[in-house]
Amino acid sequence: MSVTIYHNPDCGTSRNTLAMIRNAGIEPTIIEYLTTPPTATTLVDLIKAAGLTIREAIRQKGTPYLELGLDSPSVTHQQLIETMVVHPILINRPFVVTPLGTRLCRPSELVLDILPQPQRGAFTKEDGERVVDENGARIKHG
Numbered sequence: 001m002s003v004t005i006y007h008n009p010d011c012g013t014s015r016n017t018l019a020m021i022r023n024a025g026i027e028p029t030i031i032e033y034l035t036t037p038p039t040a041t042t043l044v045d046l047i048k049a050a051g052l053t054i055r056e057a058i059r060q061k062g063t064p065y066l067e068l069g070l071d072s073p074s075v076t077h078q079q080l081i082e083t084m085v086v087h088p089i090l091i092n093r094p095f096v097v098t099p100l101g102t103r104l105c106r107p108s109e110l111v112l113d114i115l116p117q118p119q120r121g122a123f124t125k126e127d128g129e130r131v132v133d134e135n136g137a138r139i140k141h142g
Contacts, residue, residue: 002029002097002098002099003021003026003028003029003096003097003098003099003115003116004028004029004030004031004096004097004098005017005018005021005028005029005030005031005094005095005096005097006031006033006038006046006091006093006094006095006096007030007031007032007033007093007094008032008033008034008093008094009032011093011094012125012126012127013093013094013105013106013107013108014093014094014108015126016108016109016125016126017094017096017105017108017111018030018094019123020108020109020111020112020115020119020123020131020132021096021111021115023119023120023121023123023132024115024117024118024119024120025117025120026115026116026117028096033088033091033093034088034089037084037085037088037091038085038088038091039085040081040082040085043057043081043084043085043091044081046095046097046102049097049101049102050095050102050103050104052104054077054080054081055080056092056104057084057091057092057104058070058080058084058090058091058092059089059090059091059092059093062089063087063089063090064087064089064090065090068083068087070083070090092104092106093106094108096111096114098114098115098116099116100113100114100115100116101113101114102114108125108131109125109131109138112131112132112138118136119132119136119137119138120136121134121136122134122136129141
């Protein structure tokens with residue numbers, strides 16, 4: 001069984017997602033995309049498989065998004081992809097690929113929808129939010 005996470009270890013959402021994958025007893029392939037960015041083709045495939053538009057997959061906060069003029073409607077999809085490959089900080093995170101699908105896991109508990117194995121116990125995110133109970137069941141909030 002293959003599970004891959006496009007991971008940024010400095011990102012809490014990415015760390016929580018990785019921890020939930022491991023809480024299911026899965027050791028994923030970890031791609032630290034800031035140091036090993038996906039190719040343009042891989043990035044397009046990830047975005048399509050996740051059911052997103054290219055603009056939905058771009059991270060604006062804490063990136064050179066505005067400085068690069070990417071907010072302009074005249075910037076083409078191809079230009080956006082090429083810029084994301086050159087500046088991988090623009091890739092929203094984390095993308096996770098499993099046999100059950102591909103998701104941009106924001107919030108991190110979206111990974112639970114595509115994990116091929118159940119959670120093995122309780123899970124609490126770094127901010128203290130409980131998302132899985134002691135029986136491995138997802139806690140519904142709201």
